[in-house]
Amino acid sequence: MAELSGLKLEQRHGKSRVRVARVWRDRDGKHHFVEWSVNISLISDCLPAYVSGDNSDIVATDTMKNTVYAKAKECSEQLSAEDFAIVLAKHFTSFYQQVTAAIVNIVEKPWERISIKGQQHEHGFKLGSERHTTEVMVDKSGTLRLTSGIEGLSILKTTKSGFEGFIRDQYTMLPETRERMMATEVTASWRYSFESLSSLPLKPLYFTERYMDVKEVLLNTFFGASKEGVYSPSVQATLYEMAKAVLGRFPDISFIQLKMPNLHFLPVNLPSKDKPVIVKFADDVYLPTDEPHGTIQATLSRLRSKM
């Protein structure tokens, strides 16, 4: 932030949607593959560029783009999206005197190893659905803020969901029910408690594994056991259980935000002028719709323990 004769300027600049893919080849012939879309945003002392057209303190966004490819090349071992974001953010904050902080976020395309006749393929992948995301902020002193997340996790169950006891007034038409579909597209983001570069876990692919584990906890909590399932009295209650399960299981996650739209499947009833009715709903025929849809979101965090 800079004060300029009664005016205040806050600025950052960066490069968005730098797409990069990286292959790592094991000695035994197995290939590993990722595809990332990288956004970089630098907070830097480059005021003259704004106020007097002097670009001498500017890191060109084209250079940022090239840095993504150069660093991808340098990473000779497979690494998580989180670790790659940290590599980039560390580079920008340590290499350029002007850069005070770097924010890097990455969306990973869900390429999954394919199995052919039950055998994992050495170099074949297919695109899955939900995406792994991360955002890292690093400043010159090595302070870190690391969040990871999931986008586009579409899930549905055909029973064990209801909604009862809500406010009824002159505009309320929704019947109470203990039997409905429940469908949503989860967007999750969680913050790790590592607050400096030096406190990060050293285990390779730590954050990739965490991502898989968090996803599993979210899914297990949403669905319940494969035979019995688990009853959901509302999206709100299920969201809370999911968030609580993640914080309960992973001590290095300090908070989690979940966004869970309620994607409705409306009962279909088609009346007929001449009896009998064409379609009478019996928990079987639905009209799927995502417009309009409910929006339910919440953040669950740990209370700081009193020392």
Ligand SMILES: O=c1[nH]c(=O)c2[nH]c(=O)[nH]c2[nH]1
């Ligand atoms: O789980 C739900 N939560 C709501 O807040 C809500 N509102 C609504 O119309 N249906 C539902 N379902």
